[in-house]
Amino acid sequence: MTAEFTLTRTTLPAPGTSREVTPWGWHLALNLYDCSLERITSAETIRAFVIELCERIQMRRFGEPTIINFGEDPRVSGYSLVQLIETSNICGHFANASRAAYLDIFSCKQFDPQIAADYCIQTFRAGKASGVFMSRE
DSSP states (O other), X not given: OOOEEEEEEXXXXXXXXXXXXXXXXXXXEEEEESOOHHHHTOHHHHHHHHHHHHHHTTOOBOSOOEEEEEOSSTTTOEEEEEEEETTXXXXXXXXXXXXXXXXXXXXXXXXXXXXXXXXXXXXXXXSEEEEEEEEEO
């Protein structure tokens, strides 16, 4: 099954600068919906996911990922993920009740957002996804 997916690309120059300025970094914000509950509630799956994601987008991990399941409010409870990378971080939250995943990849090193998005959608078996890829200046 292929997820319905929309990726918006945007480049917003910093105030007082031109578009010729080299960005400080790049940020991909992904929203995944109708995910596999089995996958988003598995710390092992989330851990394997972030390790492989770093390989696919050629990011060097800094330490082990932090993956914690918490939340008193059932609407937002689920695992949260933080993986430091040498050029910034990969973060995510997995909401059990809505079967959604919210992922952010920020790096000062360029990466292919489509490779990242496709792997995220595939891993969590998202039925629908949207994302924004932007430069940070």
